[in-house]
Amino acid sequence: MFWKRLMILWVILYSLAFTAKEIHIDSLRNQISHYNDFAEYKTSMQLISDFLADGHASHHERYTAFLLKAMIYKKLFNYDQTLHNLDLALQEGMKSNRKEMVQQEIKAEKSFVYFDLQQFERAKQFMKELEATGYQYLSAKQRVFLYTQEGYFLMKDKKYDEAEKSLDQAIQIAKKFYLQDLPIVYGKKIELYNETNDTEKRDEMYKEGLKIAQKFGNLKYEFYLHEIMKNVFRKNQDYHKAFEFQQICDSVFFLYNSNSNSSKIELLEQQMKAREYEYKMKEKRNEQFFFVILSGLLIFLILIFIKLYLVNKQKRILTEDENRRILHEIEILTNSASKKDGSKTDLASFNLTERQREIIELVKQGKNNRQIAELLFISENTVKYHLKVIYNILNINQRTEL
Incomplete structure (x- = not known):
């Protein structure tokens, strides 16, 4: 697998070397969308970086490029970089002649980020400002997600009829323009109907959403719907059903990773053929020169990859040793703390989100950040962020006090 990737990389570098063609912003957007569908985010990032390095791009084109970059970081759950690139996009966009559009789009995307981070008041503030603009x-697509968020907030306020209307608006738009994103809206409807004890509609939404996700081959949305059902059954204290859906989640997660890896290779092969055909006639007189350059670069990359492999292997060993040591220390500290009266924080007296309580339970089970991230299907950075918020809420300094 290691050598295959090197060979694929070599062919891509070879094909790229025969072009200096400027990428149009629409072409860039299409390429990024294509690569993102196959989780080839590194390739997408390289294309965006090359585009931004071109001094001929207009302010609006640079705005679009930074916006695309922010969306990639959002897919990777790196919300700090997402917000940073949204700010960079805003700076470029405000130099263009489409200032109002730029402001609305950035506010919408920021509301989505803060919603994911469960910083709901910030998300609501942006939504309120956007609502005033109509x-x-x-x-x-942005309106679909805004109406979905609106429906979620209304549901949390127990305004169930209004929540259903907002979600129906989202469904109406999605059916017309973005049928593949309907499972996201159906997921919120599952939660809504569970709140209103309408189990028949709840289960119908699950089946409809699953059918669409499978139609478009979107394993990520399949996983999302299974996880929603797992959570509602756990909330209903139907732990048998919750466990069944947890097993389904695990199976889909494994399948998602497997398919993603195979799709990467297929995509690279397709791109190699397309680029070889497109650039075949360009700068053919310099072919031997480029071969020499690329061969030297390949040797250099091989040495770098070997070194990185060895370093990562050593880091992994050290990390595993450190995790074992930390778990041992936690066990000692936990045993020591259990002998003291009132040493544990009473969580019932705090207003914690469901995700925060999940993380606390996993910490109590001795899980480290990486294990928690894998179990909850989020990044380690997101786990660290939640832990920081939990410490602030509970006014504690370390995980052993949980």
């Missing part, structure tokens, strides 16, 4: 410049 969503004039927003895309259909």
Whole structure:
């Protein structure tokens, strides 16, 4: 696998070396969308970086490039970088002649980020500002997610009829423009109907959403719907059903990773053929020169990859040793703390989110950040972020006090 990737990389570098063609912003957007569908985020990032390095791009084109970059970081759950690139996009966009559109799009994307981070008041503030504009410049996809968030907040306020209307608006738009994103809206409807004890509609939404996710081959949305059902059954204290859906989640997660890896190779092969055909006639007189350069670069990359492999292997060993040591220390500290009266924080007296309580339970089970991230299907950075918030809420300094 290691040598295959090197060979694929070599062919891509070879094909790229025969072009200096400027990438149009629409072409860039299509390429990024294509690569993102196959989780080839590194390739997407390289294309965006090359585009931004071109001094001929307009302010609006640079705005679009930074926005695409922010969306990639959001897919990777790196919310700090997402917000940073949204700010960079805003700076470029405000130099263009589409200032109102830029402001609305950035506010919409920031509301989505803060919603994911469960910083709901910030998300609501952006949504309130956008509502005053009538969503004039927003895309259909952005309106789908805004109405979905609105429905979720109304549900939390127990305004169930209004929540259903907002979610129905999202469904109406999605059916017309983004049928593949309907499972996201159906997921919120599952939660809504569970709150209103309408189990028949709840289960119908699950089946409909699953059918669409499978139709488009979207394993990520399949996983999302299974996880929603797992959570509602756990909330209903139906632990048998919750366990069944947890097993389904585990199976889909494994399948998602497997398919993703195979799709990467297929995509690279397709791109190699396309680029070889497109650039075949360009700068053919310099072919031997480029071969020499690329061969030297390949040797250099091989040495770098070997070194990185050895370093990562050593880091992994050290990390595993450190985790074992930390778990041992936690066990000692936990045993020591259990002998003291009132040493543990009473969680019932705090207003914690469900995700925060999940993380606390996993910490109590002795899970480290990496294990928690894998179990909850989030990144380690997100786990660290939640732990920081939990420490602030509970006014504690370390995980052993949980």
